Amino acid sequence: MTEAASGQHGFTDTTKLNASFYSFFSQIMETKKTNSNSSNYSVWNGCLIQLKKHAPDANLTFEQITPEWLEGVRKFFETQAKTKSGNNISNGTALSYFNKVRAVINAAYAKGIIIRNPLPQVKGIKAEQTKRVYLTIEDVRSLVKTECRYDVLKRAFLFSCLTGLRWSDINKLDWPEISQLDGVYRITFNHKKTGTLQYLDITQQAFSLLGEPAKQGRVFEGLKYSSYVNVELLRWSMSAGISKHVTFHTGRHTFAVTLLCNGTDIYTLSKLLGHSEVKTTQIYADIIDSVKKEAMHRIPDIGL
Template identity: 45%
Template structure:
């Protein structure tokens, strides 16, 4: 099939745009050759003889739009709209495809964890033999309803709103990938409505609590240094764990920075750090050596953070990621503007950082004491 953009001049002088689908030719009973064409009227028009800059600009914009529609129609053709489906792909089992995509995320601990957690639920709801040709709008709606009404946690509780949001988005991501790779002829992910994301509570340490923690022994010295370094810099666990000495730039005594690529976003970052944060790194080693040797993601280390906090008299549920929250709050409390904090944390959107601003809103805190004391 050949798909082309066609122009037809109208009696009014304007030019009508359409897309022609040429499907070849056939021989009629009379022995004549007949060409098979179908046309799609785009209801877009060009000025046949533009007389001013405005009309010329409109023609240019309309033609760009028509070419974009043409590109979409060509993509739909190759995705199987015109009965040219890849039957081998349509017969592939959906769960096998999801497992493959989950494994591709194994480089990112957090992202991989979300994909594998989603897979656990999908296996409970989707029959193992379900293939792509069985996927339709009703199928997607049933999966969404499962996450919304039926899915349970290990403690047999309904899923929290953020869990529904995360799991269903991973399911949608797999549908989007399946469409891009030709397993589906319709992008169901674009049509499926996501769950709303709830604002999560961000546990952090006050400066006094951080001071107490730094004076309290931790069973694993590398864990203590890495956690305190995160509190002072805002770096994620994944970036701290992957840090090598070539990324640490001691330009002079007062200018120290980390040049690294974020594990989560793959963005290149240049982060200035304090001398105290640099002291936590220890003595410089070979360029390709890890800075925090022996640091690892494990239940043992996670549990030690809790015990370490308990020994410091801190009853909050603190995780390694709480160090990042601590850094954001301490920066804002000590005068850093929200844009600077956002850049230091590597946030792509300022609204992500704005959540921390709520925590340190001094005006709200002051307002709580504006009403005079009642005499009971």
């Protein structure tokens, strides 16, 4: 490879030009392996597995990482990549995977492996707006009054409605993470998804859902993720007269919408949800706009 050819492709020299893309990808991926955030590493690993299905050449070099190659990767993630069950991966997964590839390219550019970044020439994957199912306060009150086959599930879901915590954080919650100061209960924990530390003050009614306090052990002992749990969640909500497709994550959405409807600003809500960027929380503001629109159309006919 001549020096002129190297410059044409945007590489600094032939040594870097011939660097292994997958080796560099793996190096970046290994930096994501932490005890507090294993889920992020799993996403990186899933991306690498799918990427090698599209481009199986183990000797793939940075010379081959052109805008055209990246376009092919994007289209593969969007239309061809499959789950273990044979279904196309979701839009959210495709978006996440392609962002991992983009991160590796940006890292290579930052380290001087390439001197021109091909990403500005490649369209990203657009996130689809999915409907956030949430419950009204009346819905939540109905759930409180309705019997659930698994008491620990009932308490955990209602706790999510009152705190906005994800399943993963509620499931791993330990008693040593709960403290009391001046009559206020506080949870100090690392988010399972992001690994970030958060201090979250909870209300007395949220604390009452935790059960008998203990010095050690999981708070929601016996809570397990399974198809039986998902079915019971739907059965319980239908018994309460709720026709919405309720999942455990509905509790988090319910918390967010409830706070916004009661005057909490978007920045504060973003911090309470543990979002790293306010724009992630903006979807809930859009929901509130639709709620206001629906409310206006419920004004009775006055006979004009």
